[in-house]
Amino acid sequence: MKNDNYRKRIIDKNLEIYLETFGAVLIEGPKWCGKTWTSKYHSNSEFLLADQKGNFNNKKLAMINPDLALVGDKPRLIDEWQEVPTIWDAVRVKVDETVEKGQFVLTG
Numbered sequence: 001m002k003n004d005n006y007r008k009r010i011i012d013k014n015l016e017i018y019l020e021t022f023g024a025v026l027i028e029g030p031k032w033c034g035k036t037w038t039s040k041y042h043s044n045s046e047f048l049l050a051d052q053k054g055n056f057n058n059k060k061l062a063m064i065n066p067d068l069a070l071v072g073d074k075p076r077l078i079d080e081w082q083e084v085p086t087i088w089d090a091v092r093v094k095v096d097e098t099v100e101k102g103q104f105v106l107t108g
Contacts, residue, residue, distance in 0.1 A: 006041045009034065015042050019075055019102035023095030026106045035107040036079050043105050045072030049083040059083055066090035075102045082108040 011027075018025045019042065027035045040046060047069040049059045062069045062084040069078050069087050081087045091104050 003037075003041055006037070009038055011038060012042070015105075019105070021101060023099070023101060024091050024104040024106060026108070028108060036077075039077045039079065039105045039107050043075045043077035045074075046077040046079060047072065048077075048079045049087075050080040062087055067094075070094055070104070074100070075105050077105045077107070079107050081106040 015025065015027075015038065027039055029035050047058055047062070049062060049069075050056075051058055058069070063086075066084060066086045067090050069081075069084070070076065070090055078087060078091070081091075087106075091106065095103060
């Protein structure tokens with residue numbers, strides 16, 4: 001999901017390498033450091049758990065069925081995954097099953 005206003009970051013090249021190497025990549029850091037912005041730039045779809053639109057419907061859906069967060073074009077951004085910890089296991093199982101590289105970018 002390319003953004004014309006995106007400013008290149010030091011992590012960009014590493015993230016591209018990691019997505020070519022691993023099935024899933026985790027980006028951690030403090031609030032407002034650019035995790036989501038960077039991840040969106042390198043992703044083709046997103047699932048935002050902390051999105052207030054619709055009264056946090058994504059979070060509620062993921063709590064009922066974590067696999068719903070995994071559906072979308074790859075790499076798929078799952079932002080604030082820790083809001084629904086079972087997403088971690090769903091991602092791990094999917095990566096193990098498919099053995100594809102660059103499936104998920106998790107932020108938190």
